[in-house]
Every structure is written in C-alpha cells, then in structure tokens.
Amino acid sequence: MGRRRKKGAEGDLLAGTLDMLILRVLRAGPAHGLFIAQAIERRSDDVLLVEQGSLYPALHRLEERKWIAADWGVSDTNRRARFYRLTPAGKRQLAAEENRWASIVHAIGRVMRPETE
Amino acid sequence: MTRRTTDHIDEMAAHIELYVEELVAQGHSIDEARRLARVKFGNPRSRVEQIEESGGMQFVGAIWRDARYALRVLGRAPAFTATAVLTLALAIGANAAVFSLANTVLLQPLPYPEPDRLALVVTRFHTAEGTEGFDISQDGRQWEATRDRVASLDAAVYSGGGGGVNLILGDTAVIARQQRVSAGYFRVLGVAPLVGREFTVEEDVPNGPAVAVLSHALWQRVYRGQTNVLGQSVFLRGEPYTVVGVMPADFKSWADPDLWTPLRPSTRGEGAGTNYEVVARLRPGATWVQARGELEAMSVPEIYESRGRREGLTLVQDVQPLQQAIASSYGLRQPIVLLGASAGIVLLVACVNLAALLLARGAGRTKEIATRMALGSGRRAVVRQLMVEAGVVAALGGVLGLVVGYLGLEWLKSLGADVYSEWKMVSLDGTVVAVTLGLSALTSLVFGLVPALQASRIGVQASMNESGSRSIAGSARRWPRRALVIAEVALGVVLLVSAGLLMRTFVELRSLDPGFDPEGLVTTTASLQDKRYESAESVNRLFADTLRVLESTPGVESASVSLELPYDRLLNLGFRMPDDPDLVRTITNAMYVTPDFIGTLRIPLRDGRGLSAQDRSEAPPVVLVNESWARFYSKDRSPLGRRISILGTEREIVGVIGNVQQLASFSLDGLTPGPIVSAPLVLVPAAQTGDASLRTLHTWFWPVWTVRSRTPAIGAEALQRAIREADSMLPTAEVRSMDQVMARATSRQRLLMTLAGLLAGATLLLSAIGIHGLIAHTVAERRREFGIRLALGATPARTMRAVAGSGLALAAVGAVLGGLLSIPATSLVESFLWGVTGRDPVTYVAVVLFMLVVAGLASLLPALRILKLDPAQTLR
Numbered sequence: 001m002g003r004r005r006k007k008g009a010e011g012d013l014l015a016g017t018l019d020m021l022i023l024r025v026l027r028a029g030p031a032h033g034l035f036i037a038q039a040i041e042r043r044s045d046d047v048l049l050v051e052q053g054s055l056y057p058a059l060h061r062l063e064e065r066k067w068i069a070a071d072w073g074v075s076d077t078n079r080r081a082r083f084y085r086l087t088p089a090g091k092r093q094l095a096a097e098e099n100r101w102a103s104i105v106h107a108i109g110r111v112m113r114p115e116t117e
Numbered sequence: 118m119t120r121r122t123t124d125h126i127d128e129m130a131a132h133i134e135l136y137v138e139e140l141v142a143q144g145h146s147i148d149e150a151r152r153l154a155r156v157k158f159g160n161p162r163s164r165v166e167q168i169e170e171s172g173g174m175q176f177v178g179a180i181w182r183d184a185r186y187a188l189r190v191l192g193r194a195p196a197f198t199a200t201a202v203l204t205l206a207l208a209i210g211a212n213a214a215v216f217s218l219a220n221t222v223l224l225q226p227l228p229y230p231e232p233d234r235l236a237l238v239v240t241r242f243h244t245a246e247g248t249e250g251f252d253i254s255q256d257g258r259q260w261e262a263t264r265d266r267v268a269s270l271d272a273a274v275y276s277g278g279g280g281g282v283n284l285i286l287g288d289t290a291v292i293a294r295q296q297r298v299s300a301g302y303f304r305v306l307g308v309a310p311l312v313g314r315e316f317t318v319e320e321d322v323p324n325g326p327a328v329a330v331l332s333h334a335l336w337q338r339v340y341r342g343q344t345n346v347l348g349q350s351v352f353l354r355g356e357p358y359t360v361v362g363v364m365p366a367d368f369k370s371w372a373d374p375d376l377w378t379p380l381r382p383s384t385r386g387e388g389a390g391t392n393y394e395v396v397a398r399l400r401p402g403a404t405w406v407q408a409r410g411e412l413e414a415m416s417v418p419e420i421y422e423s424r425g426r427r428e429g430l431t432l433v434q435d436v437q438p439l440q441q442a443i444a445s446s447y448g449l450r451q452p453i454v455l456l457g458a459s460a461g462i463v464l465l466v467a468c469v470n471l472a473a474l475l476l477a478r479g480a481g482r483t484k485e486i487a488t489r490m491a492l493g494s495g496r497r498a499v500v501r502q503l504m505v506e507a508g509v510v511a512a513l514g515g516v517l518g519l520v521v522g523y524l525g526l527e528w529l530k531s532l533g534a535d536v537y538s539e540w541k542m543v544s545l546d547g548t549v550v551a552v553t554l555g556l557s558a559l560t561s562l563v564f565g566l567v568p569a570l571q572a573s574r575i576g577v578q579a580s581m582n583e584s585g586s587r588s589i590a591g592s593a594r595r596w597p598r599r600a601l602v603i604a605e606v607a608l609g610v611v612l613l614v615s616a617g618l619l620m621r622t623f624v625e626l627r628s629l630d631p632g633f634d635p636e637g638l639v640t641t642t643a644s645l646q647d648k649r650y651e652s653a654e655s656v657n658r659l660f661a662d663t664l665r666v667l668e669s670t671p672g673v674e675s676a677s678v679s680l681e682l683p684y685d686r687l688l689n690l691g692f693r694m695p696d697d698p699d700l701v702r703t704i705t706n707a708m709y710v711t712p713d714f715i716g717t718l719r720i721p722l723r724d725g726r727g728l729s730a731q732d733r734s735e736a737p738p739v740v741l742v743n744e745s746w747a748r749f750y751s752k753d754r755s756p757l758g759r760r761i762s763i764l765g766t767e768r769e770i771v772g773v774i775g776n777v778q779q780l781a782s783f784s785l786d787g788l789t790p791g792p793i794v795s796a797p798l799v800l801v802p803a804a805q806t807g808d809a810s811l812r813t814l815h816t817w818f819w820p821v822w823t824v825r826s827r828t829p830a831i832g833a834e835a836l837q838r839a840i841r842e843a844d845s846m847l848p849t850a851e852v853r854s855m856d857q858v859m860a861r862a863t864s865r866q867r868l869l870m871t872l873a874g875l876l877a878g879a880t881l882l883l884s885a886i887g888i889h890g891l892i893a894h895t896v897a898e899r900r901r902e903f904g905i906r907l908a909l910g911a912t913p914a915r916t917m918r919a920v921a922g923s924g925l926a927l928a929a930v931g932a933v934l935g936g937l938l939s940i941p942a943t944s945l946v947e948s949f950l951w952g953v954t955g956r957d958p959v960t961y962v963a964v965v966l967f968m969l970v971v972a973g974l975a976s977l978l979p980a981l982r983i984l985k986l987d988p989a990q991t992l993r
Contacts, residue, residue, distance in 0.1 A: 033132045034139075052136070053159035056129060057167045079135050082128045 018058050020101065021048075023086065023094040026068060032081035033059065059084060067093045122182050125168055129161045166498050179498075183505035191509065197478060198510070200886070201471055205514025205557065207879060208460075208467030210521025213545065213553040215460040217526050219453050220552075221543040223444050228369050230307040231398075236405075236436040237443070238263050238272065238395040238412065240421060245429020251437055253446045255395050257388025258420045259434070263395055267411040269403035270436075273302040274382050274393045280817070283644050283848055284375070285352035286339050290848040292644060293335065295353070296374035299382055303330075303364070305398045312336075313347045313362030321379040328379060329358040333366040335375040353378070355648030371443055371539060387816075391424065397436065408436055449539055452869055455615075455945055459876040462612055464560065466605045466883045472564040473601045473887055475507060477894045479571060500569045507565025508558070515557030519550060532871070536864050567597065598891055602924075603931040605887050609880040610935025610968055615946045616877035617960040618953055619870040625952035626793050626863045632777035633683060634719040638855035639832035640682060640823045643840065643847050645815040653734065653808050659843055660711055660803060660820075666839035667824055672831035676824045677714040678803065680707075680814060682855075683777040684793070684862040688818055692763040692799070694750065704783050705746055705797040707763065709806045709814070715741070715774055717825050725757045725772035732802045738768035739802065745776045746797035749785060764801060764810050774800070780862055791951040793862055829854055869949055881968070884931075885975040892924045893979035900986065908988040917980040924976025925969065932965045932972075 025031060025039045036059075037052045062068045067090035073083040086094070133154050140150035169179035191198040226232040239251040240259070255263075260274045275298040284293035300321040303310065310330060320328055329351060331339075340346045350357040358378065382388055399408060412434040421432050444450045479486075486499055523545050533540045650656050660678045667676035681687050687706040694700050712728045714720075723744060732739055740761060747756045756770045776795035788794055806814075822840070826832030833852040840849050853861075860867070896903070903916055943955035953960070 032135070033128070034135050051159045052132065052157050053129070053161055053164045056125065056164050060125070060168045075135060077135070077138060079138065080131050081135060082131065 018050075018054075019062060020094070020097040022055070022058060022062060022084075023067065023090055023097065026084055026086045026090070027094060030073075030083040030085040032073075032075060032083050034081070036084070062090070065093075066090075122165060122169060122179065125165055126161065129158070129164065133158055133161075169498075179501070180505055183502050184509055186502065187506040187509040190506065194478075197474065198513075201474055201510045202513045202517060204467050204470055204883065204886070205511060205560065206517035206521050208464040208883075209515055209518025209553060209557050209560075210525050211460045211876065211879065212464050212556060213518060213522025213549055214525035214529055215453070215456045216552060217522070217543050217545050217549045218529065218540060219457055220546070220548055222449050222453060222537075222539050223440070225548075227440055228367065232439065234399040235306070235439040236397055236399075236408075237439055237446075238270075238397055239435055239437045239442060240424070241433045241435045243431045243433075251435065251442075252391070253394050253437070253442055254391035255393045256391045256421070256424075257382055257384035257393070258422065259391075260382055260388075260393055260395055261384065262415045262420050263397070263412070263434075266415045267397075267408065269400055269408040269411055270397040271301070271305055271400050272395055272397040273305040274299045274380060274395050275302055276380055276387075276393060281644055281819075281850075282354050283647050283846075285355075285846060290846045292848045292850060293353075293375040294373065296370075296372045296377050297380040298377050299380045302377075302396070305396055306370070307398065308365065308368050310362035311365040312344055313360070315362055316377075316379045321381055323381050323383055325379060325381060327353075327356055327358040328361045329353065330362040330364060330377040331360055332364055332375050332377075333368070336363045351376070354644075354646050355650075369542060371447070373538060373541070396439065405436065412436065447537075447539070449537060451948065452537075455869070455949075456872055456876070458945060459612055459615070459873055462608050463876050463879050463883070464556070466608050466880050466887075468560050468564045469601045469605045469608075470883050470887045470890075471507075471510070471560070472567055473598050474890060475503075475564060475569075476567065476571065476598050476601075477890060479503065479569070503569035504561075504565050507561045507569070511557045511561030511565075514560075515554050518557060519545075519553055522549070522553060529872075533868050535861070536868050571597070598894075599927055602884075602887050602891050602927045603934065605880070605884045606928050606931025606968060606972065607935035607938060609877070609884040610932050610964055611939050611942050612873070612877035612880045613964040613968065614936070614939040614960060615943060616870065616873040617964050618943060618946055618950055618955065618957060619866070619873050621953040621957060621960055622949065622951050623863060623866045623870045626791070626866060627859075629778050629793060631683065631859065632720060632775050632795070635855035635859060637825050637827075637829070637832075638718065638823055639826065639829050639836065639852055640821050640855060640858060641833075641836045641840070641849045641852045642819045642821045643849045644819055645811075647815075647847075649844075650815070651808065651812055653804075653806060653811055656811055656820075657734075657804050659847075662843040663822060663839040664711060664713075666842055667822075667835050670826075670831070670835040670839075672827040673835050674825045674827070675713050675717040676822065677711045677717040678820050678822050679710040679714050680803075680818050680820055682821050682823065682858055683718070683779055684859045685821075686780040686782050687796075687798070688814060689782050690763060690799075692761055695760050695762060695767060700750065703750060704785070705750075705763075705799050706779055706782070707799040707801060709801045709803040709811075711803050714800065714823075717823055718777075720777060721775040723773045723775055724755070725770075727772055727774075728800070728802050733804050736805075738766050738805045739771045740768045741772040741774050741800040742770055743774050743776050743795075743798040745788075745795045746799060747773055749787070749797050761799070763799060765807060766805070768801070768805070778862075792866070823855070866949070873946075881971060884928075884968075885971050888924045888928060888972050888975040889979055891927075892920060892976045893982070895920060895923070896979050896982050903983055903986055904988040907986060913984050913986075917977075917983050920983065921973070921976040921980040924980075925973050928969055928972030928976075932968045935968075936961055936965055 021040050022036055025036050031039070033055050034052065037050045037055055040048055040050055059068070059070075063070060063084075066087055068084045069087050070082050070084045073081060075081045136154045136157070137147070137150045140153055141147055145153065166179075169182075227235065229235060237253050238255060238259070239253050240255065241249070241251045243249050255274070260272075263270065263272050264274075275296065280295060281292040282295040284291050298316070300316045300318045303315040309315075311333065313330070315330060316328060320326055331346070331351075336342060336346060339351070340349075346360050346363060349360050351360060352358075353376070364377075380393075382393060387393075397408075399405065416432065416434045420434075424432065489499060526543065526545055530540050530543060645656060645659075650659065664676050664678065667673050687708060689704055690707050692703050692705060694703075710728065712730050712732065715722060715727050725741075728739070728741065740763070742751075742756055742761075750756075751759060756773060759770050760767050761770060762768075777798065778793050779796050779798065781790070781792055781794045781796065783796070784790060785796070788796060822836055824832040824836055826835065836852055837849065840847055906916060907913065939961065940956060947955045
C-alpha cells in the first residue's frame with residue numbers, strides 16, 4: 001500500500017504539473033487549500049480531479065522553495081484557514097513554467113498533427 | 118522557518134471542516150458530509166508522513182513526534198520500560214565506571230606539558246629461556262651514566278612510592294607520605310613550584326642540607342596558604358627541614374606524596390641496588406631514535422652489575438613512554454583490561470536481552486503495526502518509529518547509566534584505593550560522559566535495528582488474520598530470540614568461569630594455614646626512621662617501655678614487637694653458613710622480634726628453645742629459624758647449634774619454629790610459587806640488632822606492636838596508651854586486627870574476585886531474565902494452543918515440562934558453548950590465578966551446573982502459569 005502511494009506522488013506527470021497549477025491559481029490572489037483544489041477542478045471542468053490531501057505535500061514543497069508564502073487567516077465563512085500567496089520568486093517560477101508548458105504543448109501538437117504545419 | 122508537524126495537522130483539519138461545512142450547506146447531512154470529505158481528502162496521516170519525509174529539516178520534527186509517541190507507548194508498558202531502562206542503566210553504568218578507570222589510568226595523557234616527550238629509562242632484558250620484558254628499577258651507576266652520557270635526554274631520578282614518615286606539626290605528630298626526588302625532577306616533569314624553587318644540584322648530594330618541598334595540600338593544612346612559608350622548618354623524622362618550595366594544587370604524581378626531600382643519589386648504599394627510577398624528557402630538537410641510540414651505547418656490562426650476570430641474559434638500556442611504563446610496572450593495566458572485558462560482555466548481554474525484549478514486544482505489537490500500515494503508514498515510518506523507541510530507551514538508560522556509573526565509580530574507588538592508589542585520582546569527566554552516551558546510542562542501534570526490521574516485514578493481511586490468535590504460533594519467528602538466549606548464556610558462563618577461578622584462588626589463599634593463631638590479636642605500627650631512634654639502645658628502650666605498660670594492662674595476655682608481621686612483605690637478606698662454604702646464593706626472610714613474639718602469636722616451637730629476656734645485646738647472639746628454612750638450608754642435619762652469619766653478626770641457631778605465611782618477595786626452587794608463601798624465615802632478637810642495621814632496616818620497614826588481649830577494644834586502647842606514654846611525639850598508624858592484616862595480603866585478589874563476581878552475577882541475572890522472558894512469552898503466545906491441548910487431555914505437568922524443557926535445552930547449548938569459549942578466554946585471568954589452573958574442571962562443572970539450575974528456575978517460573986490456564990477461558 002505504502003509503496004503504491006509513493007510512486008503516485010513522485011512519478012506522475014501530474015506531480016510536476018500540480019505545482020504549476022497551484023501557482024497559476026494563486027496568481028489571481030491568496031487562497032486556502034480547499035479553494036485551490038476546487039478551483040483546479042472547476043476550471044478543468046472536473047477533468048482534473050484532485051485528491052485534496054495530495055495538495056498539501058505540494059504546497060509544503062512550494063513553500064520550502066519560497067515560491068509561495070502562507071499565513072493563518074479567516075475564510076469567507078469565518079473559518080480559520082491557511083492562506084497561500086505567490087512570492088516574487090513564485091511569479092518568476094510560474095512564468096518559466098508557463099513558457100516550458102507552452103513549448104511542450106506546441107511540440108506535442110506538432111508531433112500529433114504534423115500535416116497542418 | 119520550517120513548520121511544525123502539528124501545524125500541518127491543524128491545517129488539514131481546518132480544510133476538512135471547511136469542506137464539511139460547504140457540503141452541509143449544499144444539503145448533505147452532517148454524517149454524509151463527513152464521509153464525503155474524508156473520501157475526497159484521503160488519509161491526512163499519510164500526507165503528514167509524506168511531508169515529513171520530503172525534507173531533512175522535517176525529519177527532525179518527525180523524530181521529535183516519534184519520540185513523544187514512543188514515550189507515550191513506553192509509559193503504557195511500565196514493566197517493559199523499567200526492565201529495559203534498568204538493564205541498560207546497569208550495563209552502561211558498569212561500563213562508564215570501568216571506562217573512567219581505563220581513561221584516567223591508561224589512556225589520558227599525564228597532567229604534564231608535552232607528555233609524549235616523557236619517558237622512563239628502563240632496562241630491557243632477554244633471558245636464555247626466552248622471557249622478555251623491561252624493568253623500570255635502576256641503580257646509581259645506571260643513573261649516572263644516563264645523566265652524563267645521554268645528551269638527548271633531560272633526566273631526573275627519584276625513589277618510587279610515597280613511604281610514611283613522622284612529621285611534627287606544632288604539638289601533634291602525624292604520619293606523612295614523603296617521596297625523595299633528585300634536583301631537576303620537577304623541571305623534567307615540566308611543572309614549576311607555585312612558591313619558591315625545587316632542589317638544586319648542590320643540595321642533592323650526600324650530606325647536603327635538609328630541605329623540603331611541600332605539596333599544596335600540606336601547605337594549606339599546616340600553613341593555611343601563607344606565602345612566608347619559605348625558610349620555615351618542618352620536623353621530619355625528628356630533624357628540622359627547611360621549606361624551599363610549594364607545588365601547585367593541580368600537580369599530581371603517581372606517588373601522591375605530602376612532601377618531597379632530596380634523593381641524594383649515589384652509587385653506594387641504596388644506589389648500589391636497583392632502588393631508583395629515572396624519568397626523562399626529550400630535549401628540544403632531539404628524537405627518540407637518538408635517545409635510544411645513546412642509551413644503547415651505554416649498555417655496557419659494568420653498569421648493571423647489581424643485577425648479577427647470568428648465562429644468556431642480555432640487558433639493554435631503553436626508554437618506555439611514561440604512562441605505559443608506570444601502568445605495566447605497577448600492575449595497573451591487567452586488572453583494568455580484565456574488568457573492561459567483563460564490563461563489555463555485560464553490555465553485550467544487556468543488548469542481547471534488550472533485543473530479545475523488543476523482539477518479543479515487536480511480536481506482541483504485530484497487530485498495532487499492521488493496523489498502522491493498513492492505514493497508510495509507510496514502512497520507513499514504521500521502522501523509524503521502532504528505532505526511535507529503542508533510542509528513547511537507550512537515552513533514558515544512558516542518562517540513568519551515568520548516575521549508576523558515578524555511584525559505581527565512587528564505590529570502586531573506595532573499594533580499590535587501598536590496593537591501587539592510582540584509582541584515587543579517577544573521576545568521571547567529559548570524555549567518559551561523551552563515550553557513555555555514544556555507547557548507549559550505539560546500543561540502541563544494535564538492539565533496536567533487528568526487531569525493527571523484523572516488525573517491518575510484517576505482512577498486513579497475514580497479521581490481521583493471525584491477530585485473532587486463531588493460528589498456532591509459528592516457530593520461525595522465535596529463532597532469533599533463541600539464538601540470543603544461547604548467546605547470553607554462553608557469555609554468562611565465560612564470565613562466571615573467570616569469576617569462579619578468581620574465587621577459587623582467593624579461597625585457596627585464605628584457607629592457607631597461617632602458622633599462628635590470629636584470633637584476638639590487634640596491632641599497630643610506627644615509623645622509627647627518626648633522628649631520635651638512631652641507636653639500638655633508644656629503639657630497645659622504646660620497645661621495653663611500651664611492652665611494660667602493655668603487659669601490666671588488665672585484660673592483656675601478652676605483647677611483642679617485631680619488624681613487620683607474617684602476611685607482610687618482609688625484609689629479605691642473603692646470609693652465610695660458616696660451616697658450609699659451598700652453600701651459595703642463599704636468601705631468606707628475616708625479622709627482628711622481642712622475646713615473647715612467638716608466644717604472643719602462638720607460633721609453635723618445633724625444636725630447641727624460644728627467645729628470652731636473657732638474649733640481651735651483651736649475651737651470645739642467637740636466632741630462631743623456621744621449618745622452611747631448615748628444609749632449604751639444613752636438609753641433612755638439625756639446624757640446632759649451627760652458626761649463621763646474618764645482619765653483620767655470626768649467631769647460633771637455638772630453636773626451630775613452625776612456618777608462617779608471608780607475602781612473596783623472592784622465589785626459590787622448590788618453594789610453591791604464589792603471592793603468599795611459607796618462605797624461609799629467620800628471627801633475630803631485637804636486642805641483638807646493631808645500630809647500623811636498625812637504621813637501614815627502619816628506612817623501609819616498620820616495627821609492629823602486637824597484643825593478645827581479652828577483647829580487641831582493650832588491646833587497641835592499651836596499644837595507643839602504651840606508645841603515647843613512652844613517646845608522645847611518635848605518630849602511630851591506626852590499630853588493625855590481625856584479621857585485617859591478613860585480609861590486606863589478599864586485598865588485590867579479593868578486589869578482583871569481587872568485581873569479576875559482580876559483573877558475572879549481573880550477566881547471570883540478565884541471562885535468567887532473558888530465558889524467563891522467552892518462556893513467559895512462549896506461554897502467553899501459545900495460550901490458545903495449550904488450552905486446546907489441555908482440553909484434549911494433555912496433563913499440565915507434561916505441558917509444563919515441554920515448555921520449561923525448551924528453556925533448559927537452550928541454556929544447555931549455551932552453557933556448553935560458554936565452557937568451550939572459556940578455555941581461551943581464561944588466559945586473561947591466568948596471571949591472577951594461584952593454586953588452580955585456567956582449566957580447573959571443578960570450576961567449569963560447577964559453573965555449568967549452576968547456570969543450568971538458574972536457567973531451570975528461570976524456565977520453570979513462567980511455565981507455572983500453564984497451571985492457571987483454564988481451557989474454558991482460553992478457548993472462548
């Protein structure tokens with residue numbers, strides 16, 4: 001059981017992508033974990049289903065790298081929650097990731113549909 | 118910066134609550150909302166572990182959490198925790214105490230600057246028979262040759278030991294320890310006096326001025342630290358000595374004296390024999406190779422004349438590092454090595470026991486661990502948790518072990534200080550603390566890793582099924598524990614055999630026939646190396662005055678004075694027999710005695726007459742000899758009437774007395790070797806001993822007053838009063854019973870026996886606990902199975918026999934293994950054994966039987982629980 005989980009966390013394409021998605025959601029402004037998870041699901045039309053718990057190792061990782069910062073605050077329903085926000089370093093990182101992502105999408109597109117180019 | 122684990126847990130909890138609230142708002146029931154939230158979120162715990170494992174800093178937090186968890190878990194199993202921590206504390210404590218000894222006596226550099234440039238000058242010998250070694254004793258010629266011909270060494274000479282001398286302070290007299298050292302002794306060691314100076318070369322010559330350097334302790338005691346002490350006089354041995362210096366408080370030397378006086382080395386008198394030791398410091402720029410070369414060049418035959426020449430004996434002058442030379446020459450190394458090895462085994466057995474304990478506990482916790490893993494706990498986290506648990510036990514054990522070690526060391530010091538004065542300086546310092554804590558950390562790895570790995574191999578499904586105890590306990594998992602039990606029994610036997618052999622030696626020495634009646638004798642002694650007692654007349658007057666008081670005291674039966682006592686190290690002398698010029702290389706022990714000596718001690722007179730008051734100085738000189746003397750030197754005729762030339766006078770042998778035991782100081786072909794022997798002995802009347810002889814004898818030996826009285830208290834009181842009345846300025850040593858004198862002769866053996874016995878006992882106890890634990894665990898684990906067996910008609914006795922028998926069988930295997938291991942292992946104690954060999958079958962058989970009895974009891978006790986099993990209960 002333990003072994004399978006471990007693979008999932010580090011081996012998936014999503015693992016690296018999840019970081020980028022989190023950063024992208026936070027560009028709009030500070031948000032707490034539940035909001036981030038729901039934002040990803042909503043914007044992907046529920047294609048990308050996030051196990052909410054899996055967000056936290058990623059958030060922790062990003063925080064350790066100083067791309068995001070966090071503080072305890074109060075949610076719109078007056079609940080205690082931890083709010084994450086993008087740091088300047090995070091903004092630069094997001095820009096880099098977006099460029100990388102765009103070139104990958106572009107490259108894959110050319111592989112998939114060579115005749116249209 | 119790094120967040121605490123609790124913070125992560127809080128955050129996730131908040132997340133879930135927030136989500137539940139949202140779901141409720143969407144119209145779900147609260148229970149449904151909770152369920153959905155859990156599903157959507159996943160397992161928070163595994164996420165926490167994942168976060169913890171992701172970063173190094175986080176690891177510390179995880180360990181901290183595990184440690185707190187471990188404390189809770191351990192707190193819930195107080196019996197287990199107490200057993201484990203106490204076991205470890207005892208083993209660690211024993212090692213801390215013994216390591217302190219080794220550290221101070223053998224390892225730590227001596228407290229002098231640049232200790233690696235200090236050495237003793239030694240004489241290396243190699244005999245025709247192939248024995249090799251070195252002797253730190255040097256004579257006057259060797260010293261002068263070293264001083265004059267070895268340019269690379271700055272050398273000084275001293276006389277070993279701190280002999281007691283009479284010191285008069287105002288109106289009280291005490292016995293102080295004095296050491297004689299040459300000019301330059303303190304310079305060579307590299308420690309300057311705190312006040313004043315050390316001896317000059319001009320002072321350090323025969324008939325030089327009487328000067329003294331005081332120890333810091335004596336200076337504080339007598340002069341309360343006044344600096345104007347220089348030039349004052351102290352009365353030493355009845356003579357005024359001018360104080361020229363005071364040493365600093367932190368100056369320590371292996372002799373630990375109260376004051377120093379000039380040695381005045383010469384090549385005559387004591388300098389004609391090997392009575393000196395030479396300490397040297399390598400001069401700046403010189404090398405040891407150079408020093409060795411120069412010493413070797415002076416190894417010409419005439420400089421070791423005093424050692425006698427023998428065929429095949431080669432002698433070479435050399436240097437030996439100071440600490441090493443002292444440790445091996447004073448016999449300090451071997452007992453510590455022996456104790457260290459024993460303490461190491463105790464620790465090993467403790468680890469084995471703890472591993473077994475944790476293994477059993479791990480087996481008992483299979484269900485808990487399987488549950489945690491089923492809930493998503495990683496394998497690494499489980500192993501880490503178990504390791505941390507072992508670490509917490511080790512930490513508790515280590516800290517408690519330091520306390521045990523400190524107390525143990527104090528006890529060791531009080532027990533051993535009489536035998537090894539060097540132990541007095543030992544303290545539990547930072548190094549010991551560091552090593553001890555390191556040791557306990559290491560042990561936690563040793564005893565924690567095996568069970569942790571075993572537990573982590575638990576298959577979740579199998580364990581969950583087995584957890585209902587519906588299966589017969591598999592025996593495969595018990596094998597590691599069985600091997601551990603065998604190992605600890607084997608190690609226990611090795612220690613028990615060593616301790617048993619030491620005990621046999623001690624019993625052997627204590628059961629020797631003393632040759633006199635020690636019951637009811639009390640003794641005291643005083644130093645007569647004193648200006649006021651330089652004539653035979655003054656010495657004998659003191660004896661007569663004191664004996665008169667003693668004999669007139671009611672309750673005192675008889676009293677005498679002798680130069681030392683049986684069971685002491687006696688004066689040994691060469692002698693001649695004028696009627697037998699062929700008799701050469703003779704050596705005998707000798708004492709002077711007052712007339713009633715053999716009567717007071719009740720030494721039997723075998724032939725001729727004893728001594729009487731008529732054997733005065735002007736009467737014809739006479740002696741008594743013992744049977745051993747007669748056997749060695751007067752084989753073919755009665756010694757009575759023969760004449761012997763000893764102590765400068767020809768005397769007639771008038772009586773033969775029975776043998777008495779003495780500390781060995783020489784060996785003779787045909788004399789049973791050992792620390793206590795019935796050596797040849799000659800008794801000379803004190804009244805017929807000359808001025809010069811007495812002066813020389815009193816330099817090294819002390820007269821002893823012995824009283825036989827109705828009660829020891831009467832004798833002790835009478836002794837003190839008699840000497841005080843005769844000479845109020847003569848300090849006396851404390852009164853000892855003859856039993857104490859005899860005990861002192863075997864104190865070294867007793868010390869070793871006690872310590873080795875304690876360590877062996879500790880191992881035995883641990884082995885018993887180990888076996889007990891194994892059987893108790895087996896019984897607990899197989900309760901269901903036994904219930905079924907009993908229900909099917911097996912008798913409790915039979916079941917018990919089978920269970921206890923398995924413990925006994927393991928012990929038997931371990932005992933045989935231990936017996937075999939002991940054969941090489943006893944070589945470590947061989948040199949301490951007398952009257953018994955390292956392969957003494959009685960000891961081996963007794964130890965193995967003893968071990969089996971203990972193992973049998975340890976197996977039987979838990980097996981008795983089978984009697985209490987109620988099939989109706991266990992099968993439910």
